[in-house]
Amino acid sequence: MLSADPAAARRFAGLRTQLAQLAPEQAAPFLRAMAASVRRDDLRMVHQARLGHLGGDFSVADILVTLYAAVLNVDPMRPLLADRDRLVLSKGHTAGALYATLAHCGFFARDELDSFAAPESALNGHPSNTKVPGVETSTGPLGHGFPVAVGVALSARLQASSRRTFVLLGDGELQEGSNWEAAMTASHYGLSALFAVVDRNQLQQGARTEETKQLEPLAGKWASFGWEVREVNGHDHGQLLDTFRRPGTTRPVCVIAHTVKGKGVSFMEDRVEWHHKVPSAEQVQTALRELSA
C-alpha cells in the first residue's frame, strides 16, 4: 500500500480551502491548470509504460480534478476516515487519470507515477484499493463500481451520515446490465446523496456508442429510472463545480457530462483509436505543447 506525501497533502489542503470560498467560475482557472498538469503526467506515464487509456483518461480528467480539488471531503493523510466522501471510478480503465489526480492531491508521491504498470508496482493498469490509498474499491471489468457506490450510499443512510458518494461511469459501460440494477436500487431507496456521473464521450473501445448499441435517449432512461438528471459540459470546470455543489433533493442525481474523448490533444480528440493507443515520442512532445498552452 502506498503512503501519503505530506508536503503535497498540505498544498492540496490549502488549495481545497481556497477553492471552497470561490464561486464556480472563479475556481475554474485553478481547476483547469490542475487538470492540464494531470493530463501531462498521465501522458508521460502511458508513454513510459507503453500502455494505458489516454482517450478516456482525458475525457474524465476535468471531472476527477473538480471532484477531488473542490468537492470531495477527503484527507490524503487519513484516506480511510469513516465520514469521508467517496469517489468510485467504475470505468477502471481510466486509472491513469485517477492516479495522476490522487498524486496531485498527495495521496501518494507523484514520483510513484513513474512506476505505472511496472513489475510489482502498486499502480496496476486498473486501480486496486488494497494497493492505492484513495481508491475505494477495485475496478476494471465494467458495471462493477455503480452497485458498490449504491452500497456505500446506503451505508451512509443507515449511519445517518451526511457524507456523499460519487460514481464515475463510462457511457459505453452503461451497456452492462448491472448498472441498471443499481440505478433501480438507488432510486428505490431514494439515495439523494448519490451522484452518478456519466462520461458521455460518445465513443467506446470499438466504435461510437450509438453505432454499437444505442444509449439514447440517455437522459430519458435515467429520468424514467427515477433519477434527477443534470446535463453539463464535462470540460467546463465552473459548470461541473456548480452542479456537484448543488445537493440532491429526494432522488439520486445523474450528471450526464458531455465530454470529448482525448480532450486537450488535437490529434486524439474524438478519435476511436485513441481508446488505448500509445503515443510516439514525437506525439508526446506535440501533446505536451498543446497541454501547456
Next chain:
Amino acid sequence: MSQGRQAIALHDCRKAFADTLIALAREDERIVAVCSDSVGSSNLTAFKAEFPGRMINVGIAEQDLVGVGAGLANGGLIPFVSAAAPFLTGRALEQIKVDVAYSQAHVVLCGQSPGLAYGELGPTHHSIEDLSWLRAVAGLPVVVPADPAQTAAALRWAAGNPGPSYLRIPRFPVPDVTPPGAPFRPGQAVQLTDGDDVTIIATGTMVSRALAAAALLRREGIRARVLNVTFIEPLDTEAVLTAAAQTGGIVTAEEASTSGGLGAAVATLTAQHQPARLRILGVPRSFAPTGSTAFLLEHFGLTAEHIAAAARDIMAHAAP
C-alpha cells in the same frame, strides 16, 4: 437416506443461521442483511421483523446484491449477503471475485440451499459448482458447516473476521456431528473418529454420512478416520497429509461437483506431497436427472453405504 437403524435426531442449519444472525445483530449494530428477493428463502423473516431498517432487499439482481454488499462494507457495516447459492455464486461470480475478494471487503456471502438441495427443481437450481468456482478465487475463505453448531460458529467467525468469506449453508436437516464444546478453528479440520486403516474426508452434509460409513466399516473390523473439513479454503493441509501418510487411502465426499471441490483439493495436495490412493465422491461432471434430493444423493453415490464401499475398494487395492 440410510443413517443406520437407530432414529437420529435431525436439525436444521438454516434455523441456526437465522437465529445466529439475529443474535449477532443484537450485539453489533454494524451487522446488516442483504438479499435479492430472498428474505423467505434465506430464512430472514424474523430478522426483518426485528431489524427492518437493516434488511436491505435489492430485488432480483444478484450482481447488484454483491456489489451493494461490498459498498456497505466500504461504509463500515458488516453485510451478510444471502441468496440461493446457485444464483449468488453463478450470476455474481465476477462481483465476488472483484468487488469482494480482490477488494478484500468484509462481506459475508451466504449461499443458501446449496448442492442438490433444490432436487426436483433441476440443474438450473443445483449449486454443485460453487466450491470449484470459489476455490479458484484468491483471498476468499470457503466455509462449509456440517451441522447447526458449526453453522452458528461459522457465522460468528465470519462476523469477526475482517475480510471476505463464503458460507455454504446446508438446507436439508442433518444430525449433529460436532462434539459438544468443540472449538471452531478456522482452517482446521476436525477429526471425528480415530483410525489408521483408511480416511474419510467429508464436508457439509456428507459429514454425518461419513460417520455412518465409519460405523458400518467398524463392524467389519475396519477403523476409519473421519475428518470434517469445514474450510475447503484454506485447506488443513497438515491434517490431510498426516492422514495420507498414516492411512494410505482417502475417500472424499461432498455434495458438489468432483471437478474442483474438496476431492480435487485433496488430490492436488496429496499428489504433490504425500501420494495416497483416492476415491473422490461427489457429482461427476454432469447435469442431474430429475429427482428429489434424497434420490439424487443415492443416484450419485453420496450415501453411507457408497462411502463405505469406496473405503473397502481402496483397501482392497492397497499395496501388500
